Amino acid sequence: MADSAGQGTTSYVEADGFDRDMNYLDDRITRNGEQWPVEPGRYHLVAARACPWASRAIIVRELLGLQDVISLGTPGPTHDARSWTFDLDPGGRDPVLGIERLQEAFFARVPDYPRGITVPAVVDIPSGKVVTNDFPQITQDLFFEWRDHHRDGAPDLWPDDVREEMESVMERVFHEVNNGVYRCGFAGSQRAYDRSYARLFDALDWLEERLADRRYLMGDAITEADVRLFTTLVRFDPVYHGHFKCNRNKLSEMPVLWAYARDLFQTPGFGDTVDFEQIKKHYYVVHQDINPTGIVPAGPDLTGWGTAHGRG
Template sequence: MTEPSESGTTGSYVEPGSEYKRDTDYITTRITADGRDGYPVEAGRYRLIAARACPWANRTLIVRRLLGLEDALSLGLCGPTHDQRSWTFDLDPGGVDPVLGIPRLQDAYFERFPEYERGITVPAIVDVRTGQVVTNDYPQITLDFSTEWTAYHREGAPDLYPEALREEIDEVAGEVYRDVNNGVYRCGFAGSQEAYEESFDRLFARLDRLEERLSTRRYLVGDSITEADVRLFTTLARFDPVYHGHFKCNRNLLAAFPALWGYARDLFQTPGFGDTVDFVQIKQHYYIVHTDVNPTRIVPKGPDLTGWTTPHGREALGGRPFGDGTPPPPPRADETVPAGHSPLRP
């Protein structure tokens, strides 16, 4: 969810002498069953705009797949790179989103807020009728998919945010966000040695605690996949390909954590998770866009990703991935990760 309007391929993500502080002032309008914010849940009315490169947007791709919202909520995908102004639709013919008819996501932001001055971020949901952005509040978007879009869930959709476990899910997800999801960025965009080392220590202290937690349980909360697992997974998927080198999160590779590495592979091999991950776009985004971190914009060939499909043995811990639900069907042909971009699609 890099903020192109503030920093792009010729901009700066690092403020010298300072720690990295994420702008968390999002558009908090919600799409709800009762439409209390003026945007009721309706099939076909909205379009999810995401980018496979972005870990925050990747969450929405996973939850949309797991819950089976494809028929109700269309998907537009931006390319892996952007400029200072906006994420763009360079994957589409003519560089224009075929439903919204716009070349830049910022057009939907400006349609609702002509003087919008904050970052143009993904994921975002756009009202197709008006062409206006509704929300970019990524933590709330996936929770609302689970709790407000229930009329359009597929048969067998899992309960990713069970009411009895919400307090624990929120607590675990909060720790994961502070020290891991955002922690890798606090390392990579640190403007001083002190800020980097403090973030580095917090990141790996949390990973050590997660390693211990996951050594005796298959999932973070309860005995099936929840929102907490989705939130941790998208960072783990990017750890060795990007964060270890590009963001200097290099105490050790993810593969050096037996439980976390097995957990990540378990989820990757679960329908709805790995089939949304595009490692080529992930590396292109970070190494090309962050020019103050990687001035040459050279994208590394490694690491070897074949390990993601090796046996993980996590079934021995018990648990049921989808609880009382069932796996989602295979992804649609037009939403499939390109061949060669994932070990699932060699």
């Protein structure tokens, strides 16, 4: 079974009900790299706006001002068992790579690539080959390896003075929140679902408390940790609350997290990269086992994202 972000495969395990395949093409683009050196204009980031893991890379690219350095390809919100497709582009082809399916770039690198065709993926434009689809490493390298090309005033997404604590926070957010919603949605038994539900809301309560006395997860400035949490929070009410049965309460009913999420949404680089219609269409159409009718719900009302947050 492919999860809703097309991130490899999932399997049911009794303890948690869900296991994410984290095996990726893990080459890296580095400043001193021989095969894949940092080089403006050479690489194409393929990242669907519907996917929370890919959205991280889109946001970080925007925050760091890398738009003119690394081009962006955005597949449509739905995919079949084979691959994400570029159905939003004229002629159904990515205008930079000239391909209809992201699968073509994976096969150019590894013929008959056997794993999931996932986003985000960074493609070497001259060869048409995928360099990496290792989503946590991609955003880290956009910060550390592409620093010479960041815009003036770009945020320090990996500050030295809180690095150790930040990595601990991100680890908990990944397992309990980012992955936690999927663990609920893909639970293979009532027991697995109940355990996953409790873990998710324990973590959300912890975040509600943590953010009560600080503007962002690590203090007064946006970091990578905020990017990683935001992409789940922005999908919570439109998708995870109903579709994945994460329904103890809505995000909009958690006053601190709701204000925090709106604060980020209204920050350039965050909300302006979000497409709620694509997000809803992706989950409700692709997940035929969870939503066999393919009906995409009309709600919820999302106008609240633009309201004052009071976090400044």
